[in-house]
Amino acid sequence: MYDISLTTVVVLCLAAGAAGWIDAVVGGGGLLLLPALLIGAPHVAPASILGTNKAVAVVGTSAAAVAYARKVPVGLGRALRIGVAALCGSMCGAFFAAGIDSAVMRPMIMVVLLAVLAFVMFRPAFGTAPATGPAGRGRNVTAVLVVGIGLGLYDGLIGPGTGTFLVLALTAVLHLDLVHASATAKIVNVCTNLGALAMFAYHGTVLWQLAAPMAACSLAGGLAGARTALKRxxxxxxxxxxxxxxxxxAKLAYDQWVA
Incomplete structure (x- = not known):
């Protein structure tokens, strides 16, 4: 076990709670949690940081998924089909993660995020209209291939922002409103986290003693975030x-050109 002070553990637990809240509302909690782990435990190997992050994230996301499922009608069968595809994709991504140059990936992700931001800003009604009727076969297949396998692979390879991408993709492909898309995304995100975590755990790169208290805080944050999103x-x-x-x-730009 790495030597991590009690003060650092407390700060990391607070960050995990905040990340759980963000993930439950719209995804992207890894934006906060991964940098917090990197700053709080700079001597820990990157693979162990990634593995510990997944162990924490899966608990908060699972709590949010249960909270959403109790209040929002979710097509569970469709969500699980996408989730199984995402689990397979995330396991493959985690397996090949060591061979990917993040310096090459960051500019590509920034371009995609800027396009997403422009789309959301110039389409004020995006995700606010009521969900449409059942999606046809074509849209369901697209959701499995693009949302499931594609974003599952991304989550295993890199991770941060997966929850946000899931919400956007589900809204665009299946024509869901943002609350229903968030509820479905949580089920899929649980699967991607489990797939990646299984691979990291297999390689022994999870700090379980640190992950346990952080996961408890992530669970509380996830439940609170789900209630906030459903209420607002x-x-x-x-x-x-x-x-x-x-x-x-901003975080990706900083990593690319400043850090």
């Missing part, structure tokens, strides 16, 4: 989405 509605989720996307772009 799609408009609030959209506002948080804009803030998270801007923050993701």
């Amino acid at each position: 509605g799609s408009g609030f989720v959209r506002a948080v989405l804009v803030v998270v996307v801007v923050s993701l772009v």
Whole structure:
């Protein structure tokens, strides 16, 4: 076990709670949690940081998924089909993560995020209209391939922003409102986290003693975030989405050109 002070553990637990809240509302909690782990435990190997992050994230996301499922009607069968595809994708991504140059990936992700931000800003009604009827076969297949496998692979390879991408993709592909998209995204995100965590755990790169108290705080944050999103509605989720996307772009730009 790495030597991590009690003060650092407390700060990391607070960060985990905040990240759980953000993840439950609109995704992107990794934007806060990963940098917190890197700053709080600079001597810990990157693979162990990633593995510990997944162990914490899966608990908060699972809590949020249960909270949403109790209040929002979710197509569970469809969510699980996308989730199984995402689990397979995330396991593959985690397996190949060591061979990916993040310096090459960051500019690509920033371009995608800027496009997403422009789309959301110039489409004020995006995700605020009521969900449409059942999606056709074509849209369901697209959701499995693009949302499931594609974003599952991304989550295993890199991670931060996956929850946000899931909400956006589900809203665009399945024509869901942001609250229903967030509820479905939580189920899929649990699967991506489990897939990546299984691979990291297999390689022994999870700090379980640190992950346990952080996971408890993430659980509390996830439950609180789900209640907030359900109470405030799609408009609030959209506002948080804009803030998270801007923050993701800023963080990636900093990593690319400053750090």
